[in-house]
Amino acid sequence: MAQSRSLLQTIIHAAAERLADDPCIPAENRAAFRATAVTIFEQQVSAVLGADTVRISGWIIPPSVRQDRRERIERALRDGETPKAIAGRELVSERYVRKLRAELAGAGTDAP
Known part of the structure; x- marks a missing residue:
């Protein structure tokens, strides 16, 4: 089973994915571009923060935004x-x- 990503890793991978999906990147180069972008982001975070491991706790999200999500x-x-x-x-x-x-299933809604 794959290890789950931290918040920072999720952000880095999402950013790399969006960059790789840019139409100016040829489809055959996207996987390599994505992998390289992740590596560069991780190296920069390490260089700027001076650590191999960074722990980020979630930021405060307004209740209305949480409810919308x-x-x-x-x-x-x-x-x-x-x-x-x-x-x-x-x-x-x-x-x-x-x-x-699980909450939806317990409440008897039509969630899978």
Whole structure:
């Protein structure tokens, strides 16, 4: 089983993914570009912060934004999206998405 990513790793990988998906990057070069971008981001974080490991705790998100995100996640679960896909898009852990899915199932909604 793959180790879950930290918040910083999730941000780095999401940024690399978005950069690699730019239309000016040829499709055959995207995987290499993505991998290189992740490496460069990680090296820069290490160089700037002077550490191999960085722990970042979540920032405070206004309740209305949290509620909007939760509603998007619940809608995506009802639409049959996987927890992994939802977590990657919403920048939350898969565990959180699975927890919401269990809550929906326990509440008798039509979530998978």
